[in-house]
Amino acid sequence: MIRLSFITPLALTLLALIPALWALTLLAPRRLAPWRFWSSLVLRSIILLALTLALAGTQIVLPVRELTTVFLVDVSDSMTPTQRERALQYVNDALAAMPPGDRAAVVVFGDNALVERAPGPIGPLSRLTSVPITTRTNLQEAVQLGLALFPAETQKRLVLISDGGENAGRVADAAQLAAIRKVPIDVVYMPGERGPDVIVAGLSAPAVVREGQDLTLQANITSNYATSGRLQTFVDGQLISEQELSIPEGASTIDIRVPSGETGFRRIEVRLDADGDTEPQNNRGAAFTEVLGPPRLLLIASDVARAVNLRDALRAAEVRVDVLPPDQAPATLDQLGAYAGVIIVDTPARDMPRTLMEALPVYVRELGRGLAMVGGIDSFGAGGYRRTPLEPMLPVLLDPLDTKQQPDLALVMVIDRSGSMSELVGGSRRNRLDLAKEAVYQASLGLTPIDQVGLVVFDDAANWVLPLQRLPSVVEIERALGSFGIGGGTNIRPGIEQAAQALASADAKVKHVILLTDGIAESNYSDLIAQMRAAGVTISTVAIGEDANPNLVDVANAGGGRSYRVTMIEDVPRIFLQETIIAAGRDIVEERIEPQAGLPSPIIRSLGGLPPLYGYNGVEVREAARTFLFTPDGKPLLAQWQYGLGRVVAWTSDTQGRWARDWIAWDQFPRFAGGMTDLLLPPRESGTLELRATAAGPRALLELTAQDEQGRPLNNLVIAGRAVDPQNQGTAVQFQQIGPGQYRAVVDTSSPGVYLAQVAVSDAEGRQIGVAVTGIVVSYSLEYSAQRENLPLLSEVAGISSGRINPPPDAVFASPNQNVGSVREIGLPLLWLALLLWPLDIAARRVMVRMDDVAPWLERLRRRRPSSVAAPEAATTMTRLGAAKRRATIARTSPNRGAAGSEESVTPLVMMQSRQTPPPAPEARPAAPASGAAETRAQSSEKRPVSPEATEEQFARLLAAKQRARRKSEER
Numbered sequence: 001m002i003r004l005s006f007i008t009p010l011a012l013t014l015l016a017l018i019p020a021l022w023a024l025t026l027l028a029p030r031r032l033a034p035w036r037f038w039s040s041l042v043l044r045s046i047i048l049l050a051l052t053l054a055l056a057g058t059q060i061v062l063p064v065r066e067l068t069t070v071f072l073v074d075v076s077d078s079m080t081p082t083q084r085e086r087a088l089q090y091v092n093d094a095l096a097a098m099p100p101g102d103r104a105a106v107v108v109f110g111d112n113a114l115v116e117r118a119p120g121p122i123g124p125l126s127r128l129t130s131v132p133i134t135t136r137t138n139l140q141e142a143v144q145l146g147l148a149l150f151p152a153e154t155q156k157r158l159v160l161i162s163d164g165g166e167n168a169g170r171v172a173d174a175a176q177l178a179a180i181r182k183v184p185i186d187v188v189y190m191p192g193e194r195g196p197d198v199i200v201a202g203l204s205a206p207a208v209v210r211e212g213q214d215l216t217l218q219a220n221i222t223s224n225y226a227t228s229g230r231l232q233t234f235v236d237g238q239l240i241s242e243q244e245l246s247i248p249e250g251a252s253t254i255d256i257r258v259p260s261g262e263t264g265f266r267r268i269e270v271r272l273d274a275d276g277d278t279e280p281q282n283n284r285g286a287a288f289t290e291v292l293g294p295p296r297l298l299l300i301a302s303d304v305a306r307a308v309n310l311r312d313a314l315r316a317a318e319v320r321v322d323v324l325p326p327d328q329a330p331a332t333l334d335q336l337g338a339y340a341g342v343i344i345v346d347t348p349a350r351d352m353p354r355t356l357m358e359a360l361p362v363y364v365r366e367l368g369r370g371l372a373m374v375g376g377i378d379s380f381g382a383g384g385y386r387r388t389p390l391e392p393m394l395p396v397l398l399d400p401l402d403t404k405q406q407p408d409l410a411l412v413m414v415i416d417r418s419g420s421m422s423e424l425v426g427g428s429r430r431n432r433l434d435l436a437k438e439a440v441y442q443a444s445l446g447l448t449p450i451d452q453v454g455l456v457v458f459d460d461a462a463n464w465v466l467p468l469q470r471l472p473s474v475v476e477i478e479r480a481l482g483s484f485g486i487g488g489g490t491n492i493r494p495g496i497e498q499a500a501q502a503l504a505s506a507d508a509k510v511k512h513v514i515l516l517t518d519g520i521a522e523s524n525y526s527d528l529i530a531q532m533r534a535a536g537v538t539i540s541t542v543a544i545g546e547d548a549n550p551n552l553v554d555v556a557n558a559g560g561g562r563s564y565r566v567t568m569i570e571d572v573p574r575i576f577l578q579e580t581i582i583a584a585g586r587d588i589v590e591e592r593i594e595p596q597a598g599l600p601s602p603i604i605r606s607l608g609g610l611p612p613l614y615g616y617n618g619v620e621v622r623e624a625a626r627t628f629l630f631t632p633d634g635k636p637l638l639a640q641w642q643y644g645l646g647r648v649v650a651w652t653s654d655t656q657g658r659w660a661r662d663w664i665a666w667d668q669f670p671r672f673a674g675g676m677t678d679l680l681l682p683p684r685e686s687g688t689l690e691l692r693a694t695a696a697g698p699r700a701l702l703e704l705t706a707q708d709e710q711g712r713p714l715n716n717l718v719i720a721g722r723a724v725d726p727q728n729q730g731t732a733v734q735f736q737q738i739g740p741g742q743y744r745a746v747v748d749t750s751s752p753g754v755y756l757a758q759v760a761v762s763d764a765e766g767r768q769i770g771v772a773v774t775g776i777v778v779s780y781s782l783e784y785s786a787q788r789e790n791l792p793l794l795s796e797v798a799g800i801s802s803g804r805i806n807p808p809p810d811a812v813f814a815s816p817n818q819n820v821g822s823v824r825e826i827g828l829p830l831l832w833l834a835l836l837l838w839p840l841d842i843a844a845r846r847v848m849v850r851m852d853d854v855a856p857w858l859e860r861l862r863r864r865r866p867s868s869v870a871a872p873e874a875a876t877t878m879t880r881l882g883a884a885k886r887r888a889t890i891a892r893t894s895p896n897r898g899a900a901g902s903e904e905s906v907t908p909l910v911m912m913q914s915r916q917t918p919p920p921a922p923e924a925r926p927a928a929p930a931s932g933a934a935e936t937r938a939q940s941s942e943k944r945p946v947s948p949e950a951t952e953e954q955f956a957r958l959l960a961a962k963q964r965a966r967r968k969s970e971e972r
Contacts, residue, residue: 005823007057014052018045036844043841047834054830062822068103068119068154069094069812070146074162074190075128076110076137077783083190084128087161090188092124093809094159102813105149111136111168111750113145135781136698136750137162139797140169143185147178153822156181159812160797161188164790167782168698168750171793175800184803184816187794195278198223198247199785203285205268207692207774209260211293217256219270219285223247229274233258236267236338247274263293263320265337265773267754282784286754286777288334288693295340295681296320300329300347306376307345309664310655310673317674331355333724334754334775336363341680346376346654349384350442350573357389359728364393365644366722366730367758368771370680372649375659377578380617380652381587384445384577387474395625395641396650399448400586400618409584410452410508412468412499413440413576416517418459418490425569432544435569436516437481439576443514446580446587447471452508455480458495459487468502492517493525496539500528503537511537512561512583514576517552518544529559540579544569590615590659595637598627603675607668613637615659617652628679640679645722645760645771649680682760682771689761691772698750700776702757704735704743706769713741714769718762721745726753733757752778 006012025041032040071091075084095104098121106116106125111133117125139162150156158178164187178185204218219231226249233241233256240258260266269286277283297314299321301307307323314321322339330336331353342360349357364371373379373394381398385391391398421433440455447453454468466472466480496515503511513532532539540561541552548565556563562582564575581587595610610629616637621627625641640649653659663669690705702721706714721733735743749755755776761769798805 002063003061005059005061007059009056011052011056014055015049017052018048021045021048032845039844040841043837043844047837047841050830050834050837054827054834058826058830060824060826062824064153064155064820064822065815066101066103066154067099067157067813067815068105068150069098069157069159070105070107070119070149072113072139072142072146072158072160072162073106073108073116073128074110074137074139074142074160075108075132075134076165077134077781078137078163078165078192078788079190080192082193083163087188087190088125088128090161090809094812095122095124097810098813103151103154105146107142107146107149108132109138109142109145110134111138111141113138113142115145115149119149119151135752135783136168137165137783138168139164139166139171139793140174143171143174143178143797147174147181147183150183153820155816155818155820156183157812157816158183158185158801158803159188159807160185160794161190162794163190163192163788164792164794165783165788166790166793167785171797172800175797178801182818183801185797185801186803186807186812187798187805189791189794189806191789191791194224194788196225196227196276197279197282198227198229198272198274198277199282200270200272200285200779201251201785202695203268203270203287205287205289207690208290208292211260211263211291213260215258215260215266215268215289217258217268217270217287219254219256219272220251221247221254221272222251223249223274225249225276227275227277229272229277231256232271232273234269234271235261236335260289260291262338263291263296264339265290265334265775267334267337267775267777269777269779279784282780284779286779288337288756288775288777290773294318294320295677296322296338297677297680298329298336298339298342299323299345300326300342300352301345302326302347302351302378306347306654306656309669310343310345310374313655313664313670313673314677316670317677319674319677326351326353326356329353329356331359332754333359333363333367333728333756336360336369337367337756337773337775339369341370341372341677343372343374343680344379345374346379346656347383348378348574348577349388349390349445350577352390361389361393361643362724362728362730364646364648366724367756367773368645368682368722368760370647370649370682371643372651372676372680374655375617375650375652376654376656377588377658379654380619380650381446382578382581382617384442386445386448388445393643393648394650395622395639395648396619396636396652397622398587398619400620407509407585408450408452409447409510409512409580410454410468410503410506411443411447411580411583412454412456412503412513413443414456414458414462414492414495414499414513414515415440416459416490416492417457417484417487418518419486419488420490420518422486431486432518432569433486435572439516439573440481441477442573443576443580444471444474444477446577446584448584451584452506454499454502456495456498457484457487458491460489460491462491462494462498464498468506490517493528496525496528500532500535500537503532504535510583510585511535513537513539513559514542514579515539515552515555516542516544516572516576518548526555526558529555533558533560538583540564540583542566542572542575542579544572586618588615589618589635593631595629596632598630598638601628601675601679603672603678604628607672607675611662611666613653613659613663614661615653619650619652638676645720645758647680647682649676651676682768689759689770689772691757691759691774693747693755693757693774693776695749695776695778698748698782700747700749700755702733702735702745702747702759702774704745704759704761704772706741706743706761714763715740716764717743717769718764718766719743719759720762721757721759723747723755723757725755726751733759735759747776749776749778752781754778 021044030037073087098104103119104122105119107113108116108128108130109132114130114132116128116130146158175185199222201220201222205215209215228246231243231245232239235258245254266289272283297319299307299311302325304323311321311323326347336359360371363369386398415436417433422431424431425435444453449471451471452468453471455466456462457465465484499513538561539559541556542564543552544566553563566572593613595613597604619636621636621639625639627636627639629638630636637652640647688707692703694701706717708714719735721735722730723733724730733745733747735745738744758773760771763769795805
């Protein structure tokens, strides 16, 4: 049924003006003719009605019978290929029965939902091409996307095809939304066809154990058939035990005992190999346990010899220490969690794996662990740590704060790109030019924003790839390095010449050139070197290969620089960084200094007099950091600060014989190393904290138990918790107290992987009590759990939305009889109607048309008519006028005109004129003639001839006067 709707119904209150208009008009005196009065009143009412409806946004709603059906197809991991084929066949059968004019859409979903086909007259589907995340079943996401796809002017229906195994979201909430919108959800249940399946439902482990104790584990196993199998137990990835067992049908528990191992965070995992099992994806379980004991540290050193002195000092202080090169160090959070802290000992940034560099900030910030960096010639800025993930977490700044007192550097690198640079390196796919490009990038890490850098490449000729400029961004440097490739011959002079010209006009205190080439060049450029040296520009040379020009050594000597002969091309990036640092002369300071004590600290006061140092890395302390030792000119030697939940320490001198030879020979050095460990690690607990994690579907429960040293519960604690997901993304965790000394929080664990949680506990006055760490391992998706089908949930969805359960395919497009209409806006047509009626209203009240004003126009129209139409009337008129003329002539010539009998000869025309012309007013009538002369004049005037034109004009005037009189009578 057609109906009206309004965008602004409040505007309809203006309709009250129509009765008011009628009342005022009817009560007022009427000055118009009746037909004018009622016409104007009706027109004004229609205009007011049209304007009111236009302001209200009037719409015409036409009934719509077309139906749009959206199919929601479950393709999660719990749906086997057979189930998916059945679901696709159901959709195709329904599409085959779709009536003309109806539309359909297809959505596929798992953990997320994707549109496979947009609403339209689609045909059968051969396969489903969209690939959502299949590790979860989120029915709510699918329903919400289906509701969003519906066109407005159509009837609507959702068809949900699934096994109902919801493990993410709440589809009941989405069903409530569909019910509010009156959209029914039909459900098509797709039960699974599971074969023999054994599932490791969970692994239980104690949250905390003491070092030397055995771990007692419990593996929970569920099976739908009786079988046998082999159970393996791993600790930190190492196989610890293996046992054969019989698996009964149903649920069972297996007890496992393994040694706890060393202090740290232990990851325990069990793997089950069952005979006849058809789904091995769910045969794993894992848990975490913290082993308490002496702290355990990891020392990372590219050259193990550089860490020997510190390792021995820490062990003398009863600290557990492991020393590993960077490429063998653990690079994941669960593996790093075995250590209370990590110390990087004089190791360049380029040797650190990228994964390790990205994991360390999360390890400290989110897990509350410690990190320390020990100085040396390959540490801090000298080690290329500028613009790396570790730079922001250090308690020192690698760039100087006072740039006025620091020399700025203008560096131009001249790189050989001749054909010989295409030789591959070490059997890899990288050639010499690739390593030269990496060397340029490494050299940029030794520069600060106040420095300038440029790059010239040469073969037969030379050109700038990066003009000399202030240090650009990493993106600009990488773009420049990617803009050139292998060239032709070798001509060094043009490259040196362009570098010399640019540096001659550069505004910098230090000007330096690094030349890299691998061949012998015939060009002579000794004169350029002399000119450069005279202008204060130095040059260093890097010769690659045994066949390089031996004169390059003389070039470096003459240019005031250093020469390098490289037999292992992999060393070139390190050499460029080292050469940049030496040329800048600010990242390494080598001189004898007396360390000065800064903030009071027990580790410094207990040491007594401090030996001298002979060098350090030039850095600046951060504003929020604490400085315990510094140089006489105020540069930090030992600094520490809080980074997230953890701590970071910087020792800017080394632990070798180059700068700290008096320290490593000092008998208090082990105590100093132990004190540095105290700065690195969180404070020891003043009570007992136990953090336990329990997986519960897509979430995990964190339960914290807090007691003091006497075992009494600690209440009203301030808990700062963080959780880290498998993508190393940390989120805050909110704890609530649920009992004496008992606190609980919920963590989302919707994706498989390792989740780590850490809490820092303080009392109400801010005194730190301690930290606790635990982990949750989601070994496999819940799609492979024991509970996969859920018909009751699907039935609930259908009931909430008034849908059907398992409707036949040919009934999917049956009309749901929804009150849906097609809306048409009529506000603008109503405005046009009001505008068109307004002039008519004015005309009805104001416009007066007189016949004497219209007569000339009518006469003109008459004269313009075709002669064939006007001929009869014209002939009649002419005949009548001719007769009138003859009678007038006879009357004028009659001798007895004044006699009584002469009246009979008066023409009919004159008689008609006398009858139609009203008598003159009394005062206007002429007086009787006084003499015979006047009578004679009157008679003579009567005898004047009358022309036919005058007679005709007189007739027209008489006719117009008669019409005016009739119109006035009608108006009265």
